[in-house]
Amino acid sequence: MxxxxxxxxxxxxxxxxxxxxxxxxxxxxxxxxxxxxxxxxxxxxxxxxxxNNLSQLRFLILIVIDREPDRTSLYAHEIASRLDVSRPVLTRTLKRLIEEGLLISTHDETDKRAKNISLTKKGMTCLSKVLPGYFNEINKLMK
Amino acid sequence: MxxxxxxxxxxxxxxxxxxxxxxxxxxxxxxxxxxxxxxxxxxxxxxxxxxNNLSQLRFLILIVIDREPDRTSLYAHEIASRLDVSRPVLTRTLKRLIEEGLLISTHDETDKRAKNISLTKKGMTCLSKVLPGYFNEINKLMK
DNA sequence: GAATTATGGTTACCATGGTAACTATATTTA
DNA sequence: TAAATATAGTTACCATGGTAACCATAATTC
Known part of the structure; x- marks a missing residue:
């Protein structure tokens, strides 16, 4: 860039x-x-x-859900509010992550527009698999 | 990013x-x-x-040609060696800049593979038009 | 000097970023 | 409560990044 x-x-x-x-x-x-x-x-x-079949954005989506205290899911618009990326890109990326089984989406009963997104087992595994190398890469370059 | x-x-x-x-x-x-x-x-x-119909890469291509001391043109592979971008992306971006009249390309007589790229008048005008705002944007954000 | 390797550049294809314009549902306001 | 507005999300389209595989020409090596 x-x-x-x-x-x-x-x-x-x-x-x-x-x-x-x-x-x-x-x-x-x-x-x-x-x-x-x-x-x-x-x-x-x-x-x-x-x-590891991830990207910055894909990773950050997983992380913001995982790191959320006291909750195991976020609404798509909450993810959007935490990430500085356009809505269409988020829509598409969530769609792919769901297709690949890293996330699951459930409909909200009270607000029919909203989508509730949570990590699957596979998503959590992916995250923990990628994290050590992630910090390692950063540390290598920060020297 | x-x-x-x-x-x-x-x-x-x-x-x-x-x-x-x-x-x-x-x-x-x-x-x-x-x-x-x-x-x-x-x-x-x-x-x-x-x-201003530019992008980071389009701008940097113009700049590396313009800033080159004692020369008014660069070979495409010289531009490539100065910029950290893949060759196909450079090929395409040069092509567009030539189509739009910001650059011109001439063939090299001694090496028939090589392309010699130089700024047109329009390219120079574009560069000087965009530079003050460029530095201004940077300075605004660095405060 | 023919075969091999290296270099300069392109094509094809995909991933990922953006904006504009849209649908559907909720909320506010008149 | 009907109309207007706001919010949640999507679709369509384009720009720009990458890799793999390729062609053409130059340089090297045998």
Missing amino acids: FFLKELPTKAMLDKYTSALTNHEKNSIAEAFSIMRQASLLVRSINTHFSA | FFLKELPTKAMLDKYTSALTNHEKNSIAEAFSIMRQASLLVRSINTHFSA
Whole structure:
């Protein structure tokens, strides 16, 4: 998502930011650094995930359900409110996770629009299988 | 690309990282923070770009050509070597930028495989039009 | 110099992100 | 309580990321 292998040098940046203050130039250099670091993190995390048939979003959906205190399910709109992703993408991703047996969806009696989503055994197993490698990947790159 | 709105609290993290050292836990918390910050940056930058019919990658392609000292063109494989993106994606994106008149491609006489890519007037105009807002978006979010 | 390997680039296909426009049900308001 | 608005979720469509497999040309090796 930030695909520049070599971050611009200060001199390079100056070519484009002559009108900015030094403070602004530093902020921009820092932003580049953050975006590049995050890109590398996301890259290697995604590699780990796809080896386990997951993705960032698929993983996060499982996690937000699992981590919810005192509950074993969430409404789709609650998942949506915790994740910064568009509704159609969430709909599709939930659909796939349900098809693959990682989640199950039940209808709500009081609100017929709502869908109640919970982890299956398979979903929980998947999560616990992927978590150690996930933290491991992060730690490798944060050194 | 990291879609968790609220980063996990330390207590939350403990649920999943009990086997890790404190140093590792801190690294992970920092990684989350970096990924989240980068996501927000990329979000707003992309919004700015798409209002100008660009994207991160389209922008970076233009920039790496423009910033190259002493040259006005790059071979496609040189662009590829500067950007961390797969070759097919680069091929397609270059194709679109050429169709839209931001880039032109010429064949190389000595290596018949290679494509020489340079910015058109329109490409340069596009770049200079988008740059101030780009830095501005970054600075807004880095505060 | 023919065969092999490496390099530059493309095609085909899929996953995953977005927006716009939609349906269905709940809620609010007049 | 009928009409208007808000909320939950979906569908259709497109942009942009990836990998695998491929073609064409160059470079290397035997």
